[in-house]
Amino acid sequence: MESTVLKIEDLSAYFSEERILKDVNLSILRKRVTAIMGPSGCGKTTLIRCINRMHELVPGAKVSGRVFLDGKDIYTMNPIIVRRKIGMVFQKPNPFPTMNIYDNVIAGYKLNGIKINRNEQDRIVEESLKKAALWDEVKDFLYRKGTFLSGGQQQRLCIARALAMQPEIILLDEPTSALDPKSTSHIEELISQLKKDVAIILVTHNIAQAARVSDFTAFLYLGELVEFGTSEKIFSVPEDKRTEEYLTGKFG
Amino acid sequence: MSIQSLSKAGRSELFFQGVLYLSACFLVVLVFAIFLSLLVHSIPSINEFGVGFLFGKIWDPVFGLFGALPFLVGTLLTSFLALLISIPFSLSISIFLGEYFTEGTFSSVLKSAIEILAGIPSIIYGFWGLFVLVPLIRSLQIKLGIMPYGVGIFTASLILFIMIIPYSASIGREVVQLVPSEFKEAAFSLGATRFEVIRKVILPYARSGILAGILLALGRALGETMAVTMVIGNVNVIPDSIFSPANTMASVIANEFAEAMENLHLSSLVQIGLLLFVVTMIVNIIGRHIVKKMSVES
Amino acid sequence: MQKDTVSWRILKDKIFKGFVILLSFVSILPLLFILFYIVKNGITSINWEFLTHLPKHIGEAGGGISNALVGTGILLIISCILAVPLGILAGIYLSEHRKGRLSYLTRLCVEVLQGIPSIVIGIIAYLWVVLSMGTFSALSGGVALGIMMLPVIVRTTEETLKLVPFELKEASLALGVPYHRTILKVILPAAMSGIVTGILLSVARVTGETAPLLFTAFGSPFMNFNIFKPISALPLLIFNYATSPYPEWHSIAWGASFVLVIFVLILNIITKLVTKRWKVQF
Numbered sequence: 043m044e045s046t047v048l049k050i051e052d053l054s055a056y057f058s059e060e061r062i063l064k065d066v067n068l069s070i071l072r073k074r075v076t077a078i079m080g081p082s083g084c085g086k087t088t089l090i091r092c093i094n095r096m097h098e099l100v101p102g103a104k105v106s107g108r109v110f111l112d113g114k115d116i117y118t119m120n121p122i123i124v125r126r127k128i129g130m131v132f133q134k135p136n137p138f139p140t141m142n143i144y145d146n147v148i149a150g151y152k153l154n155g156i157k158i159n160r161n162e163q164d165r166i167v168e169e170s171l172k173k174a175a176l177w178d179e180v181k182d183f184l185y186r187k188g189t190f191l192s193g194g195q196q197q198r199l200c201i202a203r204a205l206a207m208q209p210e211i212i213l214l215d216e217p218t219s220a221l222d223p224k225s226t227s228h229i230e231e232l233i234s235q236l237k238k239d240v241a242i243i244l245v246t247h248n249i250a251q252a253a254r255v256s257d258f259t260a261f262l263y264l265g266e267l268v269e270f271g272t273s274e275k276i277f278s279v280p281e282d283k284r285t286e287e288y289l290t291g292k293f294g
Numbered sequence: 295m296s297i298q299s300l301s302k303a304g305r306s307e308l309f310f311q312g313v314l315y316l317s318a319c320f321l322v323v324l325v326f327a328i329f330l331s332l333l334v335h336s337i338p339s340i341n342e343f344g345v346g347f348l349f350g351k352i353w354d355p356v357f358g359l360f361g362a363l364p365f366l367v368g369t370l371l372t373s374f375l376a377l378l379i380s381i382p383f384s385l386s387i388s389i390f391l392g393e394y395f396t397e398g399t400f401s402s403v404l405k406s407a408i409e410i411l412a413g414i415p416s417i418i419y420g421f422w423g424l425f426v427l428v429p430l431i432r433s434l435q436i437k438l439g440i441m442p443y444g445v446g447i448f449t450a451s452l453i454l455f456i457m458i459i460p461y462s463a464s465i466g467r468e469v470v471q472l473v474p475s476e477f478k479e480a481a482f483s484l485g486a487t488r489f490e491v492i493r494k495v496i497l498p499y500a501r502s503g504i505l506a507g508i509l510l511a512l513g514r515a516l517g518e519t520m521a522v523t524m525v526i527g528n529v530n531v532i533p534d535s536i537f538s539p540a541n542t543m544a545s546v547i548a549n550e551f552a553e554a555m556e557n558l559h560l561s562s563l564v565q566i567g568l569l570l571f572v573v574t575m576i577v578n579i580i581g582r583h584i585v586k587k588m589s590v591e592s
Numbered sequence: 593m594q595k596d597t598v599s600w601r602i603l604k605d606k607i608f609k610g611f612v613i614l615l616s617f618v619s620i621l622p623l624l625f626i627l628f629y630i631v632k633n634g635i636t637s638i639n640w641e642f643l644t645h646l647p648k649h650i651g652e653a654g655g656g657i658s659n660a661l662v663g664t665g666i667l668l669i670i671s672c673i674l675a676v677p678l679g680i681l682a683g684i685y686l687s688e689h690r691k692g693r694l695s696y697l698t699r700l701c702v703e704v705l706q707g708i709p710s711i712v713i714g715i716i717a718y719l720w721v722v723l724s725m726g727t728f729s730a731l732s733g734g735v736a737l738g739i740m741m742l743p744v745i746v747r748t749t750e751e752t753l754k755l756v757p758f759e760l761k762e763a764s765l766a767l768g769v770p771y772h773r774t775i776l777k778v779i780l781p782a783a784m785s786g787i788v789t790g791i792l793l794s795v796a797r798v799t800g801e802t803a804p805l806l807f808t809a810f811g812s813p814f815m816n817f818n819i820f821k822p823i824s825a826l827p828l829l830i831f832n833y834a835t836s837p838y839p840e841w842h843s844i845a846w847g848a849s850f851v852l853v854i855f856v857l858i859l860n861i862i863t864k865l866v867t868k869r870w871k872v873q874f
Contacts, residue, residue: 094483123598126485136476140498150484153494155601200480207484310772314688317681318698321746324739325701328708331719386615394612407620413860414626415800417827418849421834422626425842456622463619487605517709519803520827524835544711544803551715552807567715571708578707579700 047072047210047241048093053107055088055097062088065107066267068260070211075233075242077256077273079249081288085265086245087133090213093243094128095121111210126150129204129240130213134220135196137188137203144184146199147171150207166206173239174202175232194225198232211241218251230255249289253277261285329571336565338558347565353530355550360562362569364532368540371447372522373515375536376454377508383455384462384511388504389492391463392470412460420524423453428525435537445527446539453521458514462507469503469588470496503588509581513574519544543570627853634850637843643851647813647829650838657848659815663730663824667809668795670734670819675741676791682742683749683787684775706743713739714804722808730816730823733809737801741794748790752783789866796859800852802827826852 048070055063062085070076078086091097092105095116109116116124137146147167151158158166167184171177176198180191188199197217204212214233218226233242233255246252252259252273259276261269261284269276269285280286339347343360350361387408395401431452432444473496481491497504527539528549541549543566554560641656648655682698689695713736721732756779764774780787805811810822811832826848833845 096479096483099479099482120598120602122485122487122601124485125483130480130483132476132480132483134476136474136480138477138480138495140495140501149481150486153481153484153486153490155490155597203480203484307770307772310775314681314685315694317678318685318689318694320678321682321698321705321742322694322701324742325704328712328716331716332712335719383615383619386612387619389612390616394609404616404620407623409860410857411620411623413796413856414623415802415827415852415856417800417802417830418626418630418853421830421845421849422629424834426625426629456619459619487601489605489608490601492608513707517707517711519709519711520831524831544709547711547715548803548806551718552810564715564719567712571712574707574709575704578703582703 045072046070047112049110049113050093051108051110053089053092053105053109055085055092056104056106057088057100058102062265063092064265066262068267068270070241070243071258072210072241073237073239074257075237075244075255076258076260077244077246077252078260078262079246079252079288080262082247084262086247086262087215089262090130090215090243090245093211094125094130094213096125096130122154126154126207127209128211128213129207129209131197131200131204131215131217133216135193135200137191137196137199139187139189141188142185143180143188143191143199146188147202147206149203170202170206171199173205173236174198175228175235176202192225194221194228197221197225197229201229201232201236205236205240209240211243212236214242214244216245216247218246218248226251261288263288329568332564332568332571336561336568339561339565342558343562347562351532353546355554355556355559358556358558360558362543362562362566364530365541365543365546365566366569367532368447368526369516369542369544371533371536371540372450372454372526372542373512375447375451376458376515377512379451379455380459380462380511381508384459384466384507385504387459387463388466388470388507389496391467393488393492393496396471408460408463411456412464416457416518416521419453419457420521423449423521423525427452440535440537443527443537443539445525447526447533447536450522450526450540450542451536453525454515454518457518457521458511461511461514462504465507465510465585466500466504469500469507469585472503472588473499500588502584506581506584506588509577509584513577513581516577517544517570517574519548523548543567630846630849630853633843633846634848634853637847638850642844642847646815647844650840655844657826657829657844657851659812660824660826660829660848661851662815662817663809663812663828664799664826666730666817666819666823667733667737667805667825668799670731671737671741671798672791672795674734674738675745675794679742679745679790679794680749680780680787683746684753684780686746686750687753688775702743702746705739706747709803710740710801711803711806714806714808717804717808725820727820728808728810728822730809730819730821733805733823733825734819736804736808737798740798740801740804741791744794744797745787745790748793749783749787752786752790753779755786756782785866789863792859792863792866796856796863799859800827800856802831806831 046069050066050068053063053066054061066089078089080086088097093109097103097105111127138149141149144167145152147170148163168177171180176195179195188196191199218229236242244256256273259273260267263284269280269282276285280289339360343350347362349363351363352359352361353364391401391404427449428444431449432442435442477495477499478491481495522542523545526541526545528541528545529539530541533540547563547567551563554563641654643656644658645656646659686695686698717732717736721735722728760778760782761774764778805825805828809825809828811828812822812824816823830845830848833841
């Protein structure tokens with residue numbers, strides 16, 4: 043039941059000569075939300091970008107260590123396969139401006155050149171938008187550009203886009219930092235819904251948000267994984283002094 | 295400071311502002327004067343031939359018959375053929391410099407080469423074309439069993455294609471680089487290869503800018519004179535194949551203007567110049583407008 | 593099946609990248625060819641006599657291109673005298689009046705001017721200068737080249753002046769320095785190297801222009817210092833000699849091409865060096 047989907051072993055990441063992550067070890071469980079929190083610049087985003095091998099797209103970036111997805115080291119796999127199995131939602135909503143809403147949802151298939159028939163496409167679009175709680179709002183203008191949607195709606199469209207690929211894990215990189223409070227609570231509700239199907243890794247610098255939605259929490263500080271455990275435990279009885287200081291607002 | 299010197303300062307202030315204002319005005323007047331002069335000197339030909347000037351197939355100074363169709367066809371054929379050949383190359387350079395190698399030795403070598411290509415005078419291209427390209431084409435034509443002119447539409451297009459690469463490539467590179475990385479990353483995160491990202495995210499996003507680059511290159515190709523004049527063969531008839539010798543609007547002016555004795559002949563040549571002016575102006579304004587809009591949006 | 597499409601897609605990705613690299617480098621092959629031919633055929637003609645003597649008649653060995661060198665120099669001087677002050681002044685106007693109808697119109701006209709085919713500029717110089725003076729002349733050639741230089745000078749002046757920090761202007765105005773003296777004594781000197789770049793660029797652009805000279809400067813086999821008479825120029829000489837049937841003349845044309853290309857390249861390199869320094873300044 044509590045099965046591990048992703049296992050990170052001794053992961054270090056570098057940018058040019060600078061070491062951004064130091065020997066991180068972490069296990070992610072299926073159907074659970076794992077929050078990664080920490081002050082800005084602690085390597086949160088780098089950590090999840092290593093999980094879907096986006097980190098290496100930046101010139102000068104290097105990675106060492108291993109990351110196992112279902113027991114298979116993703117660094118021995120082709121990145122394009124890894125990225126299809128591990129979806130990502132970015133800080134700023136980024137629906138493709140050249141595509142309409144419908145095409146944005148199935149962009150993963152279109153970009154990957156996977157041919158599926160129209161009925162199947164319709165089904166995937168509807169299902170993904172429903173899962174992203176966006177269907178009712180956009181079903182009447184699926185063929186319009188996504189740019190007129192509100193920020194929150196755009197972000198849910200990006201979530202639908204990630205869901206359409208039926209990934210095993212979804213990485214959320216501070217998905218609400220560019221949104222207003224109402225859209226934020228929408229997305230948080232959505233996260234609790236989504237964990238029925240996928241594992242979610244949520245990067246956030248918002249402590250309250252991590253406490254609200256996550257089952258497990260990792261605290262990252264200066265590239266080091268300081269503490270990892272159930273959110274209940276981390277937020278009530280943190281073991282490490284640094285975690286406690288962070289939670290009580292001693293560093294920004 | 296006395297009142298007097300203050301008012302003196304005020305006067306030189308006014309004078310300075312006036313001079314600035316006049317020089318800006320001068321540029322506007324200059325362009326309008328160019329247009330009007332071309333128009334006025336075209337009047338004899340416009341009166342004589344009317345719209346038929348554009349459709350007349352015969353250009354014969356001896357009989358005073360001036361129809362510009364052979365040159366319109368020659369210009370359009372050489373320019374579009376050159377554009378067609380150049381598109382895969384300039385697109386490759388845009389992607390090479392804008393996406394694959396945005397910095398490093400590789401890209402700076404290519405960038406400087408493109409700059410030099412743009413800086414070489416067109417007379418040099420023409421000279422080289424005449425002595426290197428023309429014999430090459432001639433032997434090719436002999437092999438293919440067609441009339442071995444050497445010179446002609448195709449040769450002119452080849453020279454033009456080399457000359458216009460820098461124009462579309464430099465704008466193409468700019469707009470490819472303007473594509474926000476957030477969209478590229480979104481596509482990568484869905485498991486797309488770089489090729490798929492380029493084809494389905496970058497190129498659609500940069501499409502209008504790339505088009506603008508091609509338009510500016512077209513503007514350049516339409517008006518290019520010397521290189522074309524030297525290799526096109528200078529024959530005033532409508533070409534029957536892309537290997538035939540022909541004349542373009544610019545090349546016929548270069549060939550005949552200094553020797554044009556009769557008023558009508560001169561006026562007809564000026565009218566061709568007027569056409570060239572109007573067409574390149576429209577092409578350039580549209581192209582620059584698109585480029586400006588794109589860089590403002592990003 | 594699934595596996596197959598992935599490896600096929602990866603292969604496509606690699607093929608595409610290879611293709612892009614290949615086509616990019618194929619596009620600079622012509623440049624190498626051209627430079628190779630110019631150097632190979634041109635360098636043998638170059639010697640002191642070539643640069644300092646007049647062309648000889650057909651059949652006589654030797655001879656040089658001194659008339660064309662002098663001609664190009666005179667044409668450039670005339671065009672600079674006509675275009676540089678005007679271009680700088682208009683550039684100042686545009687940088688001082690960023691919005692407004694005249695600025696909009698002027699910018700549009702500069703764009704149009706930049707796009708006009710050089711042969712059309714030749715027609716204009718013919719209609720305005722040659723027709724009214726009744727003879728081909730260095731002056732008419734200089735007018736044609738001057739018109740071609742204008743847009744480059746106006747634009748680079750405007751762009752560099754916009755880069756001068758506003759604080760500099762405020763500092764001067766705060767000292768009670770009148771506006772025009774602020775522009776002339778503070779802003780212009782600060783932007784000088786940028787403006788010089790623009791002038792060099794425009795000179796590089798027009799030095800090789802042939803089309804506007806065909807029926808203005810016209811060309812001449814003699815040494816000429818009179819600006820009201822036809823005059824030779826490097827590109828004109830290349831055109832006339834290259835299209836002639838005589839091999840001796842062809843080799844002179846190659847030599848002249850070599851000189852022209854070297855001159856233009858050196859101007860471009862200087863421009864680049866100046867721009868580099870300029871970028872470091874601010």
